[in-house]
Amino acid sequence: MNEETFSSYSFLLDRTARRVKQYAQQRFKELGFNITVDQWIVLKHLYEHKELKQNELAELLFKDNPTLTRIIDLLCNKGLTVRNTHPEDRRSFMVSLTRNGVKKVEQLSPKVKDIRLKAWEGLSTRDFNQFKKILNTIYQNLG
């Protein structure tokens, strides 16, 4: 295999990541979830951590602050999250789920899991571990 072939990983990676997001987004729409895939990821993490600074959320999700600001704006407009003032740092907000936000996560979680698993048909646990190892290696190589 020459290096040219080798470097085609980036094309496959980009293509696949786009299709995964696109597939999930279409299913979200068909099922009337009324949120985007990225908004879902934010909701899910807030559910698991109760309350987070936008900062911490950005780090967890590997997204930048401006992107987070906008996603949270949208989620607040939908009544799924709230920004509360931070008790000790007036620069920060503590973001958390509203009661509706909690309900949303609990309702959608099993459905999202099914949507995600669709991609994995015909692949094994061993494949999963390999895949994870390679993705993490690439991620760290570029860090």
Next chain:
Amino acid sequence: MNEETFSSYSFLLDRTARRVKQYAQQRFKELGFNITVDQWIVLKHLYEHKELKQNELAELLFKDNPTLTRIIDLLCNKGLTVRNTHPEDRRSFMVSLTRNGVKKVEQLSPKVKDIRLKAWEGLSTRDFNQFKKILNTIYQNLG
């Protein structure tokens, strides 16, 4: 491994794909390439195929028509590509590289290859084949 863990592939995939693009984009900037990663992919494919309808290009790259329209607009503004009328179908354009576009691809190709290979440090040909197999399986599962 439970299914919840299993479905985390999508997060890793998205995260890694973003970092790969981000890394390349930063290097492009540092080295003064003056194009984006996606613009590069279009140039590269045009170099290999001489002349393509936007349609065909979109299919090759797995991008949609509006996205292609805008990328080609930008490349034409930079003097790297041209739209020529299709001899038999007045709806279509034949897109091809200008002389400057050809020069650009030839100058940047080896540099881009090096940038791409950085991600692959510490990984083997066997890893590459595994990775490719898994990405393609996922892609097809969602197709």
Next chain:
DNA sequence: CACGAATTATTAGTATACTAACAATTATAC
């Protein structure tokens, strides 16, 4: 304490991704 440096979130600007709608053209059906 005071001043400069660092941090937090936001805004603005550009690029890409996707959907929907549209105009022009071509293909198809009857």
Next chain:
DNA sequence: GTATAATTGTTAGTATACTAATAATTCGTG
């Protein structure tokens, strides 16, 4: 052959990703 359907590319609108710049606040060092 003409009406309808399909195709090609574009435009518009929303969402995300990234950079750069900014305002408000906090930290750190003297």
